[in-house]
Amino acid sequence: MNEKNFEYLKDQIKYTGFGEALENELKEKMQQQTSSFTLNHDAHYGNDIAVATLNFKKSDQSDMYFFNSYKVDLQKDNSKESLEQTFYINKGSNITMKEAYNLMEGRAVYKDLTSKEGQVYNSWVQIDFKESDTSGNFKLNQYHQNYGYDLESALSKHPIKELENAKFKEDLMDSLKKGNLQSATFLQDGKEVKHYIEANPQFKTINAYDGNLKRIDNRQTKEEKQSEGQSTAMKHDNKRQSQSSDDDGPAAPQEAKKRKKKQSNSM
Incomplete structure (x- = not known):
């Protein structure tokens, strides 16, 4: 057995x-030195079960093995039929098991990919369940940088509290890039409400869900953002008016004193 190959x-x-x-x-x-072999791995995500079959093949020219791909069989808790998808191992950044699950859930993942020419590029990846190849694998749609999806800009259109803190904002964006359905704190009518969000590169926005994972209309959350902004603006206006009144207050007695003094002189 090739020890370096094993370590790799x-x-x-x-x-x-x-x-x-x-x-x-x-x-x-x-050590068995067969031409190919598989390994199995089970993962649980909530009540969903994902079974991965890892595929290895031996080189025809040496004793080295290559990890070529893995197939995921996803059995969702609320579905009788399972979903299958094969993910291929590349030289660059591979799709991880958790990212594979997120993709099979319909969410998008942001990855460093490698072209056939060996050039590394960034892209959002999302499964197209309406189109599959001859082997039954669903097509992976890619949304490159030129497509124009800006996650930070999409998030800024919603009243999300985590965006006010640089570290929380970074963690939130990193989680969304991994394809996670991430909890976030929305500010609504002066109150904090927990929602769940996911990236939606195809439509250059984010999807928001309530605590029961029911989809929230994007217009609703944007209106909440505007409402929150108007509320903040009103608070600032009221504060300025209050300060203005306070500033006018001491001046009134001074004017009264001047008038009183003038009347006294005329007498």
Whole structure:
């Protein structure tokens, strides 16, 4: 067995989101020197179960093995039929197991991808469940930088409290880029309300859901943003008016004193 090859594959498996539990089985399969082999990994996301089959193939020219792809069989809690999708391993940043689950949930993931020419580029990736290839794999739509989706700008159109703090904002954006359905605090009528949001690069916006995961109309959250802004503006106006009244207050007695003094002189 090629030890360097084992170490490389061990790390590749780990950083693709499958942890370290497959190390012993990986070593056993490599020692058998078969032309190909598979490893299985189960993951639970809430009540959903995702079973991944990792595919390895031996080189025709050497004793090295390659981790080529993994197939995910997703059994959702509320569905009798399972969903399958194969994700291919590339030289660049691979789609992790959790990202694969998020994609199969219909959400988008922001990745560093590598072109056939070896050039690295950034793109949002999202599964198109309406179109599949000859092997039954769903098409992956890509929304490159030139497509014009700006996550930060899309978030700024909503009254999200986390955006007021640089660290919280960064964490929120990082989570959304991984394809997560992320909780966020919305400011509504002066109150804090917990919603869930996800990136929507296709329509250059974000999707928002209430505590029961019911979709919220984007116009509603944008109106809340405007309402929150108007409320803040009114508070500032009232404060300025109050300060103006306070400034006028001391001047009135001075004027009264002047008038009184003038009357006294005339007498």
